[in-house]
Amino acid sequence: MRILVTGGAGYIGSVAATLLIKKGLQVTILDDISSGHEDNIPVGAHFVRGSLLEIDKVLDALEECDSVLHFAGKALVEESVREPDLYQRVNVDGTKNLLLQMRNRNINKLVFSSSAATYGEVTTIPITESSETNPINPYGFSKLQAEKLINEESAEHGLSAVSFRYFNVAGALKTNSHWLQERHEPETHLIPNILKSSLESPVKIFGADWPTLDGTCIRDYVHVIDLVEAHLLALLSLKNPEHRTYNLGSGTGYSIREVIDAAQKATGKSIPFVDAERRSGDPAILVADITKVETELGWKPVRGLEIMVEDAYNSTKNLGAR
Numbered sequence: 001m002r003i004l005v006t007g008g009a010g011y012i013g014s015v016a017a018t019l020l021i022k023k024g025l026q027v028t029i030l031d032d033i034s035s036g037h038e039d040n041i042p043v044g045a046h047f048v049r050g051s052l053l054e055i056d057k058v059l060d061a062l063e064e065c066d067s068v069l070h071f072a073g074k075a076l077v078e079e080s081v082r083e084p085d086l087y088q089r090v091n092v093d094g095t096k097n098l099l100l101q102m103r104n105r106n107i108n109k110l111v112f113s114s115s116a117a118t119y120g121e122v123t124t125i126p127i128t129e130s131s132e133t134n135p136i137n138p139y140g141f142s143k144l145q146a147e148k149l150i151n152e153e154s155a156e157h158g159l160s161a162v163s164f165r166y167f168n169v170a171g172a173l174k175t176n177s178h179w180l181q182e183r184h185e186p187e188t189h190l191i192p193n194i195l196k197s198s199l200e201s202p203v204k205i206f207g208a209d210w211p212t213l214d215g216t217c218i219r220d221y222v223h224v225i226d227l228v229e230a231h232l233l234a235l236l237s238l239k240n241p242e243h244r245t246y247n248l249g250s251g252t253g254y255s256i257r258e259v260i261d262a263a264q265k266a267t268g269k270s271i272p273f274v275d276a277e278r279r280s281g282d283p284a285i286l287v288a289d290i291t292k293v294e295t296e297l298g299w300k301p302v303r304g305l306e307i308m309v310e311d312a313y314n315s316t317k318n319l320g321a322r
Contacts (some may be wrong), residue, residue, distance in 0.1 A: 002026040003235070004065040006052065007072030008045065009036030012113065014180045015173045016069055016228045018042040023232075030061035031072065040180055052094030058101045067109035067238065068102060069231055070095070073142075074190060077117070080139035091142035092108070092149070094177070099153045105236065109238040110150065111159040112229050116220075116247065116288060118144040118165055121281070126289035129245050136281075151243050158241035161234035162234040164227075166248040167286060168309040171223040172315035179315035180224075190219070190256070191312050194263045199272050205256050207278035217291075218285040220249035223303035230299045237297060249288035254305050262309040 003020055007013040008029030011193040013036070017027045021044045029041055032051040041047050051056025052072055063067075080087045093152045095112075102110065117140030118133045135141040172181040182192050190203075196277065197203040201203045206214045230248055254262075260271050293299050 001067075002028060002065045004028045004030060004068045005068045006030045006061075006068065007036060007042045008070060009033055009038055009110050011180070011182050011184075012169060012224055012227065013069070013071035014040035014042070014233060015224050016071065017045050017233070018103055018180065019043060019225070019228055028061050028063075030057065035074075036234075037183060039178070040303070042059055042175070046261035052090065052098050054100065055097065058082055058098060059071050059105070062101055062105045062107060064241060065105070067111075068098070068107065069111050069235065070098065071113045073113075073146075075115070076138065076184075077137050077139050078188070080137055080142070085137045087142040087320060088142075091139075092145045095146040097150060099159070102159075103157055105220055108157075108159050108241070109235065110149055110160070111234045111238070112146065112157060112161060112162040112163040113231075114147055114165045114245075115140060115143045116165045116167045116249075116286075118147065122283070122286075125283075125285050126251070126287045127247065128289045129247055129292055139157060144287075147245070154241055154243040159243070160238040161243045162238065162240055163243065164234070164246045164248050165245065165288070166222055166227065167220045167222050168222070169227055170221050171225065171303065171311040173310045174311075174315075180313065181315035190259060191221075191309060193261070193312055194260055194271055195267070195309075195316060196271050200273060202272035202274045203260075204276040205273055206276050206282060208275045210284040212284055216283060218253040218255045218287065220253045220287045220289050221259075221305065221308060221309050222249050222301055226301040226303050230293065230297065233297045243245050244296070246293040247288035247290055248299075249290055250294060250301055251288070251290045253285065253287035258305060259309065262305050263313070265306065266313040268309040288305065300314075
């Protein structure tokens with residue numbers, strides 16, 4: 001069994017490719033290294049350097065594959081606002097081309113890395129898969145458009161697919177040579193920024209008077225290994241021509257102060273932070289309901305906040321060795 005991992009040089013994709021190889025499966029990676037890193041590619045994977053928009057590269061990468069884990073895409077909200085055409089081109093047109101070439105290769109199994117950004121501003125917490133989808137930025141819109149393309153491919157051409165919607169991925173995977181970790185530029189995610197916090201540049205807490213137990217916002221986090229394991233379970237479940245959608249997350253969420261406390265425990269140091277004004281549009285709580293994925297795929301996260309932060313911290317110690 002050979003699996004194509006698009007975006008396999010990126011954070012989540014490289015963890016997926018590594019764990020697949022550890023399970024004895026054959027892996028091909030398609031990545032243009034625009035935001036991924038070539039040193040993330042595991043030994044034993046067949047690497048095709050190219051983008052989803054290059055027909056010949058996609059066809060080459062799909063050679064001898066049975067299924068696809070689709071992680072490739074642009075994923076920065078602020079960038080999507082500045083460059084909406086880029087997100088349309090890569091996330092939507094790229095997915096459209098991937099689906100077309102899969103059809104040409106008679107490959108009908110796909111697991112798609114979508115996003116909870118497809119929901120937009122929600123009125124009911126926790127968020128269920130039946131919650132209204134009304135994305136508020138081009139990134140979320142592009143992911144929703146990609147899901148719709150997958151729906152059409154499933155209905156019209158017999159594709160068996162799963163899309164996962166999730167908020168925040170954290171943690172890292174240690175390999176024999178180094179850690180597979182978050183390496184974004186710019187870094188917009190909370191846990192890496194908390195770990196980089198200093199007296200000169202303390203992390204900001206946007207609002208300390210929210211209607212939560214400690215006054216800070218609650219957000220959903222999932223360990224990257226738990227996330228990938230959900231993708232592997234979904235891959236094994238693909239049988240009928242249908243498109244299923246699942247939320248992934250902790251099911252409960254963690255407050256900003258809880259994340260800071262976990263970072264202080266992991267580092268053994270005080271984490272500098274400053275309280276700032278609330279940001280317009282920020283909800284007090286964003287948590288995914290994961291009942292459906294627990295029931296239908298038997299998945300539940302086993303790595304909590306402390307492990308996520310500890311792995312993220314330990315992974316930063318090896319950055320200088322690259």
